[in-house]
């Protein structure tokens with residue numbers, strides 16, 4: 001059975017002001033929380049903790065605290081502490097709370113926690129109800145999950161348009177800014193064995209394209225996203241386009257996508273395309289992912305909405321068996337406390353976690369469309 005990371009809704013946005021985190025299965029140790037003592041991380045040059053908003057305040061530190069919950073066993077706790085330390089290295093405020101009694105649900109339905117770093121779905125009969133039906137928690141995959149799916153563009157566009165905040169999805173709502181990308185209908189129409197790549201799938205693909213209602217209007221000025229085939233991430237982005245009213249159409253081009261992207265890249269031209277890492281294909285290019293809520297913004301867990309820039313960290317986070325084993329061993333032989341063990345692991349294994357820290361957004365300093373909230 002695999003453990004998973006779960007991100008949950010968090011509706012309380014004013015926790016900084018000491019509002020209580022109350023749910024029947026959450027123990028906060030009064031108002032002290034279980035947040036581990038500080039852990040010094042040398043050479044913290046990732047830049048997240050010094051990143052500033054346009055008004056001069058610190059970007060991550062000025063956000064509400066991220067709330068992590070652990071369960072009453074060592075791997076859950078040290079896993080949570082490691083996450084705490086890395087988020088703190090990025091400048092976030094973090095609060096750790098404990099689950100007790102061992103039931104799943106109240107903390108999610110009452111929007112109390114953001115992340116549960118180790119969760120055993122088989123322990124909870126309501127797991128499916130929570131993640132699939134009520135959708136108050138999102139399964140972010142196995143703790144070892146390391147794939148990142150999204151919309152990408154070549155990073156040289158950040159240099160070509162430094163004032164445009166291209167890393168944040170809201171640039172799509174600004175007609176001037178999005179017009180740097182090819183308009184709908186400009187990509188090739190690709191036939192495969194004499195037939196379109198996809199067709200006759202209402203809401204998904206008609207004659208190789210997905211065109212949302214709002215892009216059928218006159219002067220909609222929609223732009224084109226290149227996608228392989230509808231079977232990759234089926235309907236996720238169609239519904240995202242609908243939900244956020246993104247002025248974007250999808251052109252399904254099969255593997256030709258890679259040729260088009262390579263060609264644009266060689267010419268330093270704008271292109272917006274679907275992709276995922278780690279792949280041999282994307283490893284050849286310097287590309288940037290558009291950050292946005294992964295699904296219908298009004299339904300998606302507040303973690304995704306409030307901390308879009310931190311999602312890449314959570315999905316990259318991966319402690320394998322030998323790593324968690326080493327941490328647990330240093331606790332079991334009594335040489336270190338749990339928080340010391342987590343801190344020592346963070347201090348001693350920088351090459352392992354460094355890739356989890358997302359690349360610093362470059363356009364925050366001059367955010368013309370106020371997309372960072």
Ligand SMILES: *[C@@H]1O[C@H](CO)[C@@H](O)[C@H](O)[C@H]1NC(C)=O
Nearest residue numbers: 028029030031032033034035
């Ligand atoms: C609980 O809070 C008290 C202070 O109220 C603190 O001394 C104690 O260390 C906390 N317990 C844990 C496990 O963090």
Ligand SMILES: *[C@@H]1O[C@H](CO)[C@@H](O)[C@H](O)[C@H]1NC(C)=O
Nearest residue numbers: 041042043044347348349350
């Ligand atoms: C921090 O940087 C100093 C100077 O470059 C270097 O000597 C030291 O090894 C670094 N420490 C870590 C933990 O990377």
Ligand SMILES: *[C@@H]1O[C@H](CO)[C@@H](O)[C@H](O)[C@H]1NC(C)=O
Nearest residue numbers: 053054055056057062372373
């Ligand atoms: C500065 O900007 C940030 C982000 O927009 C905001 O959260 C914060 O309240 C602002 N601070 C002041 C003093 O206006």
Ligand SMILES: *[C@@H]1O[C@H](CO)[C@@H](O)[C@H](O)[C@H]1NC(C)=O
Nearest residue numbers: 155156157158159286287362
């Ligand atoms: C990727 O492109 C950005 C923007 O041009 C640049 O700042 C960064 O150094 C590049 N990264 C690599 C690994 O080339």
Ligand SMILES: *[C@@H]1O[C@H](CO)[C@@H](O)[C@H](O)[C@H]1NC(C)=O
Nearest residue numbers: 185188189190196206207208
């Ligand atoms: C499908 O789209 C292509 C390219 O726009 C067009 O040439 C073709 O007539 C369309 N086919 C149908 C059945 O609409």
Ligand SMILES: *[C@@H]1O[C@H](CO)[C@@H](O)[C@H](O)[C@H]1NC(C)=O
Nearest residue numbers: 239242243244296297298299
């Ligand atoms: C997004 O979620 C809200 C709230 O549940 C709902 O009203 C809206 O219809 C949803 N939009 C789409 C496109 O599903």
